[in-house]
Amino acid sequence: MLPLLAFAGGGFAGGSGARAADAGPPGDAAGRGAYLFDAAGCLGCHTNDKEGGEPLAGGRALATPFGTFYTPNITPDPVSGIGRWSDADFIRAFREGVRPDGAALFPAFPYASYTRMTDRDLLDLKAYLFSRPAVAAPNRPHDLTPPFSWRFLVPAWQWLYLTPGPVPDDPARPPAWNRGRYLVDALGHCGECHTPRSLLGGMEAGRYLAGNPDGPDGDKVPGITAAEGKGIGGWSDGDLTLLLETGLTPEGDVVGGAMGEVVRNSTSKLTAEDRTAIAAYLKTVPAKE
Ligand code: HEC
Ligand code: HEC
Known part of the structure; x- marks a missing residue:
């Protein structure tokens, strides 16, 4: 009840200090995360529904001019999914496009946009993902044409095109x-x-x-x-x-x-x-x- 009252009293219309990222429906972390998950459109890319894949277990083919990406499993399965990722691992993947093992993520994962999400929204999103069923489904390797298959070149791309972190609200705008x-x-x-x-x-x-x-x-x-x-x-x-x-x-x-x-x-x-x-x-x- 309390978060609901807080929302009605402050939230969207912007009591003093409210930020764009603080708006949206109220709820606990996983509930807020569920809404962010929809707003950010995670489901389609990470579900291979054409071949009857389980939600979020990955394997959907994304055809691009650089070759075909197969999305990874983002269920909380500890072996084939992201079940062992810490909060810091999760934030770093979205903010900087870096995996827990230090390798760069390909920007087919649209982190050049998601980098603007706040830490709180990212952690709520993680809480939601970790509340979903774990699915054991190994990742399929991408099928990319060199040099686009070379992960070690991705940091150069990030240097050119990634501006990490949220953009502050413009106080002159409503x-x-x-x-x-x-x-x-x-x-x-x-x-x-x-x-x-x-x-x-x-x-x-x-x-x-x-x-x-x-x-x-x-x-x-x-x-x-x-x-x-x-x-x-x-x-x-x-x-x-x-x-x-x-x-x-x-x-x-x-x-x-x-x-x-x-x-x-x-x-x-x-x-x-x-x-x-x-x-x-x-x-x-x-x-x-
Ligand atoms: C995955 C790619 C993709 C994303 C992400 C996407 N769009 Fe689109 N959008 C398209 C395509 C393709 C069309 C043309 C669809 C058609 O004509 O059938 C389109 C059409 C539109 C149109 C209609 C424009 C017109 O002149 O008919 C609007 C408005 C629009 N998008 C807004 C948005 C907004 C707002 C977002 C973000 C919330 C968004 N789109 C995200 C691919 C995308
Ligand atoms: C346009 C398609 C697309 C969308 C939308 C998308 N992803 Fe992804 N995602 C990918 C691809 C492709 C990769 C693999 C990148 C790579 O191999 O470097 C990926 C990688 C990831 C990873 C890293 C997993 C690993 O094992 O390395 C996580 C976590 C992730 N996405 C979560 C999400 C979440 C949560 C959302 C919604 C906020 C989302 N993705 C939206 C395409 C997408």
Whole structure:
């Protein structure tokens, strides 16, 4: 009861000192983590549902221009999953893209975005994952073309494209805007698909959310800036929140492919307040060609 009262009394509207990351539904650590898990869209990548794989046991194939990644098992199984990871191991993987054995993680795991999550959110997410059933399912090696298969080159990529750590709230903006930015940039990792990439596969900071001709599965990903005539410039806040809730576009189409999965696993499960916050933030992202 107490956390609920605290939420009603302070939370989203932002009592003094509230941060974007502190918003969202109340609950214990694992309950809060369950919501973050949805907002961050972990399920789809880490579940091989096409071949009847258990949730979070990994093995889903992700085809990229660099080869095929097979996602690892992130259930609490101590041998094939992450059951032996400490809190510090977990934070380091998301913040710095480094495994407990010191090897770098490939950025196909979108930690260039998740690095912005707060420590508290990361630990709540871990509490949720560790409350799920352990599944013994060994990891399948990736099938990548050299030099992209060379893990020892990944730190160079990180040096170029990874800015570790949360971004402080902008005090000049309303709490909903800051919450929206956190949902878009940290949790929803929208830029991982909607921002074009350089030849080395880094998000081009100067063309943030401007659209990506080579998205996942070879799909063209539209821009979602406020560019007039393209992007979402002509969309109302209601158009945006409806799409995030149901997948329906203002033209009456339903988004498919990768975005269909984002809506199904992630944005449809958010609170209405959080969808409104995403719309409030996106409407302020400047247009890019
Ligand atoms: C776009 C697909 C994608 C999404 C979304 C994603 N992951 Fe991953 N994740 C991967 C891939 C691919 C790897 C393997 C990277 C490597 O081998 O270096 C990975 C690696 C990991 C690892 C390291 C496991 C190990 O044994 O080394 C953890 C932990 C993890 N992900 C947890 C999560 C959680 C929790 C979420 C949601 C917040 C998430 N991932 C979202 C693709 C994804
Ligand atoms: C895994 C890749 C991926 C991620 C992550 C992703 N999107 Fe998308 N998004 C797409 C694709 C692909 C389309 C085009 C879908 C179609 O036309 O059927 C799309 C379409 C859209 C559209 C409709 C644009 C239009 O002009 O029709 C909006 C709005 C949108 N995404 C917002 C978001 C937001 C907000 C997030 C983060 C919460 C996000 N997307 C995360 C791939 C992604």
